[in-house]
Amino acid sequence: MRDVMVVGTGITPFGELWEHSLRDLGIRAGMEAIRDAGITSSDIDALFVGNMAAGRLIDQTHIGALIADFAGLAGRNLPTVTIEGADASGAAALHHAYLSVASGLHDCVVVGGAEKMTDLPDPEVTEITATALDQQWESFFGATLFSMYAMMARRHMHEFGTTREQLARVAVKNHRNGALNPAAQFRRPVRPESVLEAAEVADPLGMLDCAPISDGAAAVVLCSAERARRLPGPQVRIAASAQAGDTLSLSSRRSLVGFDATSVAMERALKLAGRSRKEVDFAEVHDVTTISEIMAIEDLGFVKKGAGGPATASGMTAPGGELPVNTSGGLKARGHPLGATGIAQIIELVLQLQGKAEERQVPEARVGLAHNVGGCGATAFVHILEVA
């Protein structure tokens, strides 16, 4: 396996983008990434797209071919593929794009993630995100994605004394971070009281504990290290791309207070990167709900199991803390267009490592970590990126 570099990034704003179709968004992000990399479309060997649910959200499958076509690349007969791993589809696409370059099959590829969610009413979107659960034995009985996390939150509170206020601190921090991110869906801070008083979704989680419904796309260009040497710009290396899985249904798991898939993916990633946790300067984690971020910092091993709530309340994960988490605003404030999220996380890592994150810059950022989860933890990816 050879070294793989991220040489360009492109992202659309996330939010309710009624004037833009999925193809508009995907092409906009992809073109921006190509321009940013300083390459031309004739340099591209393949296109990988992460998308969870366009088949149901906009009645369109075959997204890879669609985007390549409307980007004007059909005449080049590029190989394209769409990759699905629920809301970890973006990281899944990155993983397979990475493998294609690391293996030597391709030299330069574009990998994007895109989702168009606001063409349908909210209850239908709730039904579609619940397709990531076990349809026959969970969703059938009335489960939604957020209700699964709500049950984990209640169990976490019961076992470790995690409080509703500690959960709210995650939302407050991530909204404050999102306010500094031009691509974020919510660019305004929220008060802790607003989080606690927001409309209930699935008790103990309310509206401001849960990631929003979003449209958006993000793309990066990957190159071999040899090829990247001929390109301008500060270089960022993918030090590790690791995945782990678990049972599809939460009821069959060993634990209701964390994801083994996250812990195992983390161990694999550290081994691949030849790094320790202490060397990680900042992280983007899958905060699809507030309890998700608390469980993530525990499962990734940055704090011990059960200590995520107090660690968050102490400011450990805030800007300037020991481990800044979700400087982009996370899924909570940047927005969560399912398939785009995994790539948007990578873009935040690249901007931080290149020193281009402006007001939200982490000082001396050398090693960053991205953690993307599918559904309720049956799939987890950990990527580690570093300054080359």
Next chain:
Amino acid sequence: MSGLAGVRFWRETKSRYNLTGNRCGVCGTVFFPPRPVCTRCHRESIGRMEEHKLKGTGEVLTWTFVHEPRPGFEIQVPYILAMVRLDEGPALLAQMVDCGPGEVRIGTRVHSVFRKIGEEGKSGVIYYGYKFVPD
């Protein structure tokens, strides 16, 4: 929905109506929902998984009060969804009924009842299955 939409519900009737799971003939582990292969014995268990009727008794591992439902569940809102550990070992997800949120706690003893789960519109399939009530 197509005319055959009901088939996918009919296939699961036995497990959903009677809480029928299965048991590995090699190690004795009980599964719900039934699995074609034992998660411990793997290929040794092939052809040796036996049907196993569960008693429907157990305790609440965790629960939530759902306010934002999926389509088809609107008239039930808010409803209690619980993870129940059955006495035979497996855990499952189900609604709690005939009780308020004040009557459900982690550790509450429960038993299963047979109820309507939902329906597909006014003229579609009505589907049934298990829910749980406190003892």
